[in-house]
Amino acid sequence: MLNVDKLAKRLRNWNRYRTTVRELSQLSDRDLSDLGISRGDIRFIAKKHAR
Numbered sequence: 001m002l003n004v005d006k007l008a009k010r011l012r013n014w015n016r017y018r019t020t021v022r023e024l025s026q027l028s029d030r031d032l033s034d035l036g037i038s039r040g041d042i043r044f045i046a047k048k049h050a051r
Contacts, residue, residue, distance in 0.1 A: 016050040021043060024046070
């Protein structure tokens with residue numbers, strides 16, 4: 001069973017993941033390219049950032 005701290009951490013990580021995906025998805029392909037990111041990398045980067 002999850003305790004409150006673990007649940008809170010999971011919620012923070014999920015929120016961080018969704019925020020990162022949303023913000024990167026709003027960038028143009030050119031802006032992403034300037035950052036060295038392809039559109040297909042967004043979810044991977046967001047998962048890495050959320051941990």
